[in-house]
Amino acid sequence: MKTTIFPPANTIADKKHISAGIGNILSLILAVNYLLAFVLLLSTSVHHGHGGGMGAGPGNAINLYMPSFLILFLLLILFHLISLFQVRLPVRLIVVIGFGQVISGTLALGLLLFSRQSLSLLQTVYPGTTLLIISLALSILSGMVMIIKQVRHGHFFEIKSDSRNISAFPLPMNRYKNVRLIGEGGVGAVWYAERIGDGVPVVVKVPRRDDEKTGMSFMQEINIWKDLEHTHIARVFSANILPVPYIEIEYLPGSVAELNTPVQLEQALGIIRGLVSALMYAHARGVIHCDIKPTNILLTAEGIPKLTDWGLARSGSSRWSVEGFSPTYASPEQRKSHPECKFSTDIWQTGMVFAELLTGKADIPSGKEPVFLTEKGSLILSILQKCMAIDPTERYPSVQALSDDLSHIIIRE
Template sequence: MPVVDRGRVAAALPGYGIGGELGSGAFGLVLAGYHQELDRPVAVKVLTSPDPGAAVDFRTEARLLSRLDHPHIVRTYDCVVRGDLCLLVMELLSGGTLAHRALRPEAACAVGLAVADALTHAHAHGVLHRDIKPANILFTRDGQPKLTDFGISKVFEGSASTASRVVGTPRYMAPEQITGQRLGPATDLYALGVVLYELFTGTRLAPPELPLPVLLRHHTEVVPPPPPGVPAPLGALLLRCLAKRPEDRPAGARMFAFELARAATSVFGRHWLDRAGLPVHLGADVRALTTRRLPRLPRPQDRSALPAA
């Protein structure tokens, strides 16, 4: 990542104060900011590139984000391009990332429902995320989870799209993403399945010491075993998300949300979502599944088998 000239950033954003670095990655640097007139803290995503196409890609990202108005997707306030400097002004999420949170099992399911609802909204607008991972799931100060960093998302038409390049985080990439095949909503569900597998088991889907080529082959060829210590309804749903073929995964993020809500209720009992302790905004039909009286697992120890990781 090139060194960022904060003076140029400040000059491109009159009316904003520019603070310290909040994070960085392959697709940009994020700085703290403050809109003085509106008395509002913000996050400023910075991208500098000598490639003229970078500005076009960045504007595309901003347009995509501006279309996504959802309580579990980070808000985008503004986009500014000055030569090779591209700035995206976003909602500041001060609660940290999922990568740095330890969650009880009910809370992990609540995050899964929130992300699934966000993906349902994004997919309905023709947007794939393509980089679902704990570092891209952030929290507000009061603990509301939000999906961020659609920087490598891509508009798709119909049910799938052909990716022009392989992008994503290898630890969470779907088989079709690795092999350069056609992508669709099931691609994001695979990554969400990996995230939830890690949350429920406290372990990685693949051994962490694997070299990159072996890790990628693990995603494309190795069928994962049932997640250890996870009650059957949740474990079976995770394995369906991790199916090698997209058509064998749940039929869309909305259907996954229904199945997750139903499975969690069978494990944790009625009103588990209220006990999860996180603000989650869902449709009435999905939330209703968390309050219904469903058959519980016969062994109460199954609930305690889920580690708080």
Template sequence: MQQEEELSPDELTALLSSYMPEIPGYRVLRRIGKGGMSQVYLGVQESLDRQVAIKVMSPAALTDEISKQRFEHEARTIAKLEHPCIVGIHEVGRTRQGLLYYVLPYLAKGHLGQRDFTQDEDRALEVLRSLLSALEYAHARGIVHRDVKAENVLFDNADRPLLTDFGIALSKRDSTRITTAGLAVGSGGYMAPEQARGEVVDGRADLYSVGVLAYELLTGHLPFQAADPLALALMHAQDPVPRLPAEKRHWQPFIDRAMAKSPDNRYRNAQQMLGALNQIATGKRTEALINPDRVKGVLDRWWKPVAATASAALLAALAILWLMDGRDEPAPAGDFFTVEPAPPRRPPRPSQGCRHRSRRNRPRPSPRMTSPRRRPSTRSAPR
């Protein structure tokens, strides 16, 4: 009897991954992604006839207790988070092969790493605002993402950025069960120094990653790049943050603080960092309003005509003063009016303001009240 050869773990994984998982209520179409502990498929939810993304635990994770726990933890974590900037979850279950899975919305617009916002600061601001809003919500519930990077920011049909992949998220309640002390998890290009050292981290590690992402959005590349993970971790821990181009120098203080080596020197929380981001947006609008080039153009268009008009007015005023200085008598008191001298035998009346009256319209004196005259008597005097 021929003995069957045992498959190696890699061969078993390759064999199982070649089959489409069977999930009740869903029609699996094709595989669209693969991670360290899971594979992602495009499927159709038959009850609603909508496309969905189905994340299925890799067969190799069945023999890796930590990977299995992380997958289960990710499903539980996402199920707790209901935020417009976080990819939600539809359903959790097991395939017919016994593999864990959960169903997510299918976001066909790609991830942030496929976009170029180096010439669109307003769009970069919108993306960072959305991420900080999502992180503020998660941190308030004791959840640290620990893997904020461009590939974990997806876009929906309305082109809104959403944070996804909470596979290595740290929860205060059950973190000791999911991670091992001294184990660095995350993506090296975005990882905070304390996270690279395997230390216990809080929300400020996520804010460091947002600072790295902001630098990448503005320049098109990561601030630190190295050939191996150790050298990259040392650069994050020791090297100063690279300088931005001159036209984007107004971002430098924001990124310097976000990427401070010590968590104590960073923003305290996502809300404070969001406030600093809004100040950049306000300063950018103010700078646009007082752009020196625009101001110079306005002055060039208006200054010469205004200067010519002012010079002509000044010359006219000087000419009038010169003519007035040559007269023997002062000018009449009253603008555009002729003041007549008072009659010689009457004292001058008090001023009645700038009202002109001609002789014809002078007010008549008030009538006097006199006693009626007695008619002469017609009777003759007595003789």
């Protein structure tokens, strides 16, 4: 598989969080500094206005430069306060804020450095003029960093929100043909395409939003998924984040969500066996899927199941995000005020999918459904009840244990 080599996702996330934290502290300090200068200048202006005449000297400087400084400092305060939330902001707004900091800071710094009257005015009013000059330089620098960061990462070239139009497909059209949109979610858009070089049909997943949080989530998905090679896991052909983030995956024509449930016991067992096999492989590598549901279990033309969409997966100590949460299949621990995703979470969700395949309903079975009223059915019911125990410690201790019980049922067929 061809792909860009990335450092571990949790390492990237930790560095990003540290960098964002330092940036926020700096922005807050600068905003407070400008607020102090703004208040002192404003109080001086009011006091001078009440004092009556506007003679020569300081009075002229106040008349000439005071409004400019007040406006520029107010803008800088606003820009730095808004930048505290840039992780959640659209890229174009981040770039606007960056330009705002650069322009406002440059104008204020120019007034101070190239006008003796304005410098004299500020020194009279604000004792820390040198600190203010340093602050303005830092504002200009941080604004430039914000702009360069977005452009360098390709984020400024925003993916069009109208993804139903083929012109919204963000990758070069000389690489693919017969491109069409086949699915959309809260975070990503999924396209069918055929590679021009070899004619192989593929699925291309791209993020719909271009904010930093989505980018981090997409990068983590790439880092996890690219190393998972298993018969029952959808294969990644290539992936990258520059200039446009994307994952190219094998095309599979169907999914469990398209089946008319309930299905025959043999078919349900075949799907669940494949799913459990994929989870045994992933769990052995410390990867938890966290979002097992019918739409994420694809089917080959022969009906072989393959687990896809690792966007909510976690690996090792990586943080779990509840973005794109699937409430119907969520385990109790995912619904808590402080949500968690554990290995036992995948077991719960597997049980929920199994129950839906057998009963047609995504719910904990009552045991009165016809499929459970036989000897074999009662054994399956006990498996489902153990998968979907409210207390995670009462579920199967591992997917291997679940697989062992499933194999006993298959042997009895």
